[in-house]
Amino acid sequence: MRRFLAAKGLDATITQGNEAISKAKAKAIIFLRHHLDGSMKIEYLTVKDSLELWTDLNGRYNHPKATVLPRARYEWIHLRFQDFKTVIEFNYVIFRITSQMKLCGETIKDEDMLENTLTTFHASNVILQQQYREKGFQKYFELIAYLLAPKQHNALLMKNHKARPILAAPLSKVNVVEARDQFEVKRDDHRGYNNV
Structure with missing residues (x-):
């Protein structure tokens, strides 16, 4: 959270003895409250100083x-x-x-x-x-x-x-003729078995 405040130029508002202007402190308070759970927003509604809010939140949650x-x-x-x-x-x-x-x-x-x-x-x-x-x-x-x-x-x-799955390569022209001839021979063979 501190990095986000720093990115917004508001990190000075949460340091001890800060001289931040009230506009920056208000922005920091709004930013910090925005990221609080609904019930906690109500709990910290009366806190007007960003350093005080930051210190309370750190004391409460900064126990990694x-x-x-x-x-x-x-x-x-x-x-x-x-x-x-x-x-x-x-x-x-x-x-x-x-x-x-x-x-x-x-x-x-x-x-x-x-x-x-x-x-x-x-x-x-x-x-x-x-x-x-x-x-x-x-x-x-x-x-x-x-x-x-x-x-x-x-x-x-x-x-x-x-x-292109195995054996799915296109046949060359020579192989196409040979494959057609083999198919016709097999077809003729099968016709002969059916007639017997």
């Missing part, structure tokens, strides 16, 4: 370490690659968790992300896990790019296949 961090830690501990259907789903969740932990002051390193990913492969993929370890990935994104490559190749193959 107490609320977000325990859940993020729990999710990190229980995050397993094998629990996801796709690499993209796993990647989304791992970045959501690490972003929440970073918000709370805890940083997850690339080595930790690599280790978490590789150690939580399904037991049937132990050899695959060892092969990925031997590649010596230093960055998490390198591993994810490597894991996503087969999916992208398969998607391209399927797209090409759907564009």
Whole structure:
């Protein structure tokens, strides 16, 4: 929220000892109230100073370490690659968790992300896990790019296949005549069986 106020040039209105003009303070109050829940708008209706409103809201809600961090830690501990259907789903969740932990002051390193990913492969993929370890990935994104490559190749193959399925290539003129002759021979053979 502070960044939004800064983008609007109103961040000075929520600093201690500010000399902001009343017009800027009014804009900040309107902006802050606009983002409040209906019942909270009524609760803070009488507050006229943007710094006072900001301080009250921070005291009430700015506890990410107490609320977000325990859940993020729990999710990190229980995050397993094998629990996801796709690499993209796993990647989304791992970045959501690490972003929440970073918000709370805890940083997850690339080595930790690599280790978490590789150690939580399904037991049937132990050899695959060892092969990925031997590649010596230093960055998490390198591993994810490597894991996503087969999916992208398969998607391209399927797209090409759907564009023209196997044996759907147009026949050359020589083959068309030969194919027509073979069809007529087979048709004549089948007619003979029906007459017997």
